[in-house]
Amino acid sequence: MTTIGESITLAQLELDPYPALARLRADEPVSHVPDMDMWLVTRWDDVQLVHDRPDLFTSATEPSWLNTVLGRNMLGSDGDEHRRLKDALQPSFTPTATGRWVSERLPEICDELIDAFDPSGTDLMTAYAEPIAVRALQDSLQWDNASWQQIGEWTRGVCTGLANFANDPELSGIAARANAESGESIHERVVPHLAHTGLTPDEIVNNVRLCMSGGINEPRDGIALAVWALLTHPAALADCRGDDTLWRNACEELFRWISPVATSTRQTTADATVSGVTIPAGALVAAIISSANRDERRWSHPDRYDLHRKEGPHLAFSTGPHVCLGAWLGRSTVRVAVQHLFHRLPGLHLRDADGVEIRGFEFRGPVRMDVVW
Ligand code: HEM
Numbered sequence: 079m080t081t082i083g084e085s086i087t088l089a090q091l092e093l094d095p096y097p098a099l100a101r102l103r104a105d106e107p108v109s110h111v112p113d114m115d116m117w118l119v120t121r122w123d124d125v126q127l128v129h130d131r132p133d134l135f136t137s138a139t140e141p142s143w144l145n146t147v148l149g150r151n152m153l154g155s156d157g158d159e160h161r162r163l164k165d166a167l168q169p170s171f172t173p174t175a176t177g178r179w180v181s182e183r184l185p186e187i188c189d190e191l192i193d194a195f196d197p198s199g200t201d202l203m204t205a206y207a208e209p210i211a212v213r214a215l216q217d218s219l220q221w222d223n224a225s226w227q228q229i230g231e232w233t234r235g236v237c238t239g240l241a242n243f244a245n246d247p248e249l250s251g252i253a254a255r256a257n258a259e260s261g262e263s264i265h266e267r268v269v270p271h272l273a274h275t276g277l278t279p280d281e282i283v284n285n286v287r288l289c290m291s292g293g294i295n296e297p298r299d300g301i302a303l304a305v306w307a308l309l310t311h312p313a314a315l316a317d318c319r320g321d322d323t324l325w326r327n328a329c330e331e332l333f334r335w336i337s338p339v340a341t342s343t344r345q346t347t348a349d350a351t352v353s354g355v356t357i358p359a360g361a362l363v364a365a366i367i368s369s370a371n372r373d374e375r376r377w378s379h380p381d382r383y384d385l386h387r388k389e390g391p392h393l394a395f396s397t398g399p400h401v402c403l404g405a406w407l408g409r410s411t412v413r414v415a416v417q418h419l420f421h422r423l424p425g426l427h428l429r430d431a432d433g434v435e436i437r438g439f440e441f442r443g444p445v446r447m448d449v450v451w
Pocket of ligand 1: 152153154164215288289292293294296300338339341342343367393394395396399400401402404405408409412
């Protein structure tokens with residue numbers, strides 16, 4: 079008899095993961111998917127367990143694609159090394175360090191971008207969400223010797239390398255160029271700012287590259303997805319317009335409903351039993367955040383986007399030692415960008431309400447999003 083896992087393909091998950099994840103949660107919560115050669119863990123409690131037990135589910139996988147492409151970094155390490163790297167960079171992303179940027183500079187950046195929109199309509203991803211996401215990271219790191227467009231292009235190159243599992247030489251070339259050029263720029267400007275952390279220049283470069291790959295696409299997708307969620311749920315949008323405190327709920331509920339980072343990858347250090355299933359030592363495990371965030375055991379009507387939900391926190395920024403380094407900055411950036419856009423453009427709507435294509439399994443977001451106002 080074939081298992082559910084055997085019938086699942088990555089291509090199908092990239093298109094729309096939610097039906098397959100619901101089947102797994104119900105009948106095969108810990109499942110080997112041969113198409114990915116990975117164990118998928120899909121229920122809320124089990125996803126938390128994977129995140130909370132680095133001794134059993136390590137981030138320092140062997141081999142580590144993340145470390146190979148970016149150079150050794152905090153998400154590809156555990157224990158003391160992880161702590162040292164994270165402690166050194168955390169102060170750059172706290173509310174104390176970035177709060178003023180969020181409340182004062184970010185609204186100005188939003189205005190500048192909106193003022194430059196093509197009046198006949200625009201792709202919100204490229205004209206608004208991406209530049210804001212790049213600027214948030216760039217300004218937090220005082221990375222001022224390259225334009226945001228250039229950093230955006232390097233980020234695409236670095237991410238090309240991360241997705242190049244088949245080792246396509248052309249893609250490797252793009253990634254190598256982006257790594258080299260961004261590395262040089264980070265060395266020149268960001269390394270001196272972070273010299274006081276005690277990290278070596280290479281450690282700074284590798285972890286800034288990690289922040290590019292992990293800290294730009296996610297706020298970008300979060301902004302666009304939250305706008306899309308509100309435009310396709312007019313009653314929720316009307317509620318936000320009537321009560322400014324609800325913009326926060328709108329964004330948090332979006333992170334739960336469609337988590338931009340949908341999986342986290344770990345490797346078992348020994349045989350590990352989860353929900354009665356034994357995963358062998360050395361296996362790759364994907365803790366499916368997007369599935370935990372729709373687990374019927376945790377949420378009522380989980381497939382519904384409901385900004386009045388009062389069921390507590392979601393897992394979109396993970397939990398345990400690898401909880402997102404930029405969680406405060408990421409969620410604040412998304413909220414301010416979304417709120418500001420709707421305030422500035424009260425007539426905002428999708429050019430084609432059914433035409434927004436949302437893609438991706440590991441990372442999920444719109445391909446583009448055409449809006450008019
Ligand atoms: C809306 C935005 C964001 C979302 C949804 C998000 C989500 C996540 C998730 C789920 C993880 C855990 C990955 C894992 O355990 O394998 C993570 C880790 C991480 N994130 Fe974010 N992130 C966001 C924004 C940012 C930003 C703005 C930065 C920039 C500093 C950032 C930097 C990182 C880093 C460096 C890690 C690794 C932390 C560690 O290994 O301890 N993220 N993020």
